[in-house]
Amino acid sequence: MSEIFSPPAAQLPTDKELVLKVIPMPADTNGNGDIFGGWVMAQVDLAGSVLPARYMQGRMATVAVNEFIFKQPVRVGDILSFFSSVTRVGRTSITVQVEVYAERFADQGRYVKVTEARLTYVAIDSEGRPRPVPPMPKAGG
Ligand SMILES: CC(=O)SCCNC(=O)CCNC(=O)[C@H](O)C(C)(C)COP(=O)(O)OP(=O)(O)OC[C@H]1O[C@@H](n2cnc3c(N)ncnc32)[C@H](O)[C@@H]1OP(=O)(O)O
Secondary structure, eight states: OOOOOOOOOOOOOSSSEEEEEEOOOGGGBOTTSSBOHHHHHHHHHHHHHHHHHHHHOSOEEEEEEEEEEEOSOOOTTOEEEEEEEEEEEOSSEEEEEEEEEEEOTTSTTOEEEEEEEEEEEEEBOTTSOBOOOOOOOOTTO
16 A cells, blocks of 8 residues: 655744635545645635735735745645735735645644745725835834
8 A cells, every 4th residue: 555645744834824724625626636736826815915905905916926836735625724924015015925734634733834935916006006005004003
């Protein structure tokens, strides 16, 4: 019987915020029976938008997937945890780093890093043109 490769357990990041948890379903698989990469990318795009939305306070669009690494396959029934941090606030855009960790269906509590990505979002006005990112309100102000 063939063994399934099991990478070492990962530590969850302490410098990032948990922005999404989701469990992929059989309808999200590719021809190999693993989860389709496009499904993972869509979830990362949604997760990545959470922190920029706090700054942008309105319409925004994904302008770039600057980097996307599929480090390990994702499987049906994994619990996926998406962690994100803002790495750059520009005039009209915000860049985030997203890391995705899987708890395998039959190995809960042990985390495997499956994906990491860097994405950039742009604040847009009602015409779809870039607008300045509003200043972040001061905490407690
Ligand atoms: C809701 C959704 O997610 S929609 C899904 C897919 N996304 C889309 O359909 C968006 C389609 N694209 C667009 O509509 C336009 O490209 C816009 C509105 C996002 C940007 O318009 P542009 O005229 O290209 O904007 P412009 O060149 O002024 O750049 C805007 C910002 O994006 C940044 N940017 C542009 N390209 C990149 C890139 N490849 N990587 C990183 N940042 C980038 C710029 O540096 C600038 O940021 P800054 O002001 O903070 O320095």
